[in-house]
Amino acid sequence: MNAPLRRLAPPADTPAAATWPARLSLAFAQRGARTVLTRREHSGPLRLQKALYPEGEAICHGIVLHPPAGIAGGDQLHIAAEVGPGAHALLTTPGAGKWYRSAGAEGVLTQQLNVAAGGVLEWLPQENIVFDRALARMTTHITLAPGATLIASDMTALGRHGGGERFDAGHLAQTLRIERDGQPLWLEQVRLHGSDPLLHAPCGLAGRPVFGSLIAIGDGLDDALLAACRALPVAHGDGAITRLPELLIARYVGARCEAGRAWFSQLWQLLRPALTGRDAQTPRIWNT
16 A cells, blocks of 8 residues: 655656655544544655654644655645544644655645544644655645644745755646635735746745745634734744734745744644643754
């Protein structure tokens, strides 16, 4: 059922015919005072590290692994996660996701996340780095039952700026849809090409290669919490926070992933206790 994990890096240009499909399906359920991993099915190069309990049995941490370390043109990755009533799961990744340049086929990542009434999902992957000439498509669909709680973040870097690379060609397509009880709460679509004027326009990224969002949904999103979040400083970029009737969203745009991650981490440390009653405990993998 599992594909052999042979590819360590893609060729300079991934041909359109090359594909490497992978699937990961997870489910978490409450068993007494414990959140347990009740389903872990996978095919291809996607894995979940064993269930971890650094905060005690009530919260299950999981690290989603993609051993090839990057997504090439033609790859198709599908991740599904369900959090049952009263369960609490935190999912993250061990490092940045890399999207390699392609000669013609898109790399595709599809994520379906479902949270039942009284369930809590913290979906906190590390950043995606979209290489120059990559063809990347990311789609995330989140469904929430009434009474479900969500804290979710994403961050994207265009080009490998540590090596002086810019995103001059290729494209990125991102879609995020969040629904509660069948009704849309948030729908967002990003379409960027290497030659897109928005990459440099003042109304777009203004030449800054890193952007991201953090969204929180749940009871406890009041004016005092919004003010506390807005009081946090933002380094090496700009940040803005808006509270709508059923969610709070924070935006970052800047020059460095590290700065965006640090700000999101500070926001998470405020939001998590307000929404879940649990103090924030940083996953160890973030410090490696």
